[in-house]
Amino acid sequence: MRHLAAALAVAAVTVLAGPAAGAAATGNEPPAPTTKPSSASTTPGPGSKGVTPIAGTDRLVAPLGVDPACPARMKIGMRGETGRARFADLFVDVDPPLGVSRSMLSSYLPPGHDVGAKLLVAVPPDTPEGTYDLRLRASRRTLTVPVEVVALDRLDNGGNHALRRPVTASSQHTNANYPPCSVVDGDPGSNSWAGGNGWNDATARAWPDTLAIDLGGPKQVSRVDLYTLDTERYPASRVGLRDWDVQTGLAGQWRTVAQVRGNTAGSVRSDFPAVSADAVRIVALASNGANDYTRVIEVEVR
Numbered sequence: 001m002r003h004l005a006a007a008l009a010v011a012a013v014t015v016l017a018g019p020a021a022g023a024a025a026t027g028n029e030p031p032a033p034t035t036k037p038s039s040a041s042t043t044p045g046p047g048s049k050g051v052t053p054i055a056g057t058d059r060l061v062a063p064l065g066v067d068p069a070c071p072a073r074m075k076i077g078m079r080g081e082t083g084r085a086r087f088a089d090l091f092v093d094v095d096p097p098l099g100v101s102r103s104m105l106s107s108y109l110p111p112g113h114d115v116g117a118k119l120l121v122a123v124p125p126d127t128p129e130g131t132y133d134l135r136l137r138a139s140r141r142t143l144t145v146p147v148e149v150v151a152l153d154r155l156d157n158g159g160n161h162a163l164r165r166p167v168t169a170s171s172q173h174t175n176a177n178y179p180p181c182s183v184v185d186g187d188p189g190s191n192s193w194a195g196g197n198g199w200n201d202a203t204a205r206a207w208p209d210t211l212a213i214d215l216g217g218p219k220q221v222s223r224v225d226l227y228t229l230d231t232e233r234y235p236a237s238r239v240g241l242r243d244w245d246v247q248t249g250l251a252g253q254w255r256t257v258a259q260v261r262g263n264t265a266g267s268v269r270s271d272f273p274a275v276s277a278d279a280v281r282i283v284a285l286a287s288n289g290a291n292d293y294t295r296v297i298e299v300e301v302r
């Protein structure tokens with residue numbers, strides 16, 4: 001819960017302009033792993049006009065046994081419909097034993113606007129697999145989002161062997177918002193930087209830094225995609241990773257399978273002849289600009 005509290009402290013409440021900025025535009029939550037039709041449902045009640053609860057995803061997959069520093073997360077919020085501007089409340093609860101990082105969201109809400117926040121969903125280690133209901137209530141409307149708790153070995157990883165697997169980093173920033181597990185959380189976007197979506201190492205201007213992902217057993221591997229910090233404000237050409245080696249590991253033996261030098265892009269795909277590997281390691285050698293820290297948003301292994 002300590003991690004949840006830390007993450008909650010930075011979960012900014014944002015007002016999105018205009019009715020077009022609805023649930024589909026909230027953007028940073030992990031993509032739904034399948035194309036299964038929506039099973040979220042909204043139940044209107046009497047007197048429900050005015051405020052509608054919204055969610056950034058139709059269903060949330062919450063794997064068991066992941067690092068508690070990187071819980072499942074989604075966007076939640078509410079939309080002011082017709083009528084006057086008001087102060088509105090959104091109430092959040094989930095079936096036990098799951099936990100949520102907030103039980104309520106309160107905000108001034110003009111008509112035609114959305115207000116949103118990040119919600120973290122914690123899954124205790126002994127939780128039985130199955131579907132649990134997460135409920136968002138506003139103005140007597142209830143939006144129910146199913147949360148699917150699955151064992152890591154049964155997670156639909158879409159072919160990405162790194163997804164949600166254990167990560168070991170050479171150092172961890174004292175700020176809890178840059179945990180190593182964030183590089184396998186399924187979100188390669190940079191917009192949640194400093195919000196728990198990427199790793200920042202702790203050794204300024206000291207190289208190399210390493211990031212190792214345990215694949216949970218030997219896999220055939222021929223491609224690694226690395227996403228480094230890259231936004232309009234923090235472009236990769238100024239703060240992103242510049243030079244690194246890609247290594248595969250098998251029974252503790254590492255070999256370099258690709259090298260990237262002089263990178264200025266937000267993501268780089270490295271292809272190499274297929275090898276059997278039970279781990280992948282990024283050996284970071286330099287970053288751009290001030291060349292200060294290693295910043296990695298996501299690593300995908302195929």
Ligand SMILES: [Ca+2]
Nearest residue numbers: 182187197297
């Ligand atoms: Ca990430």
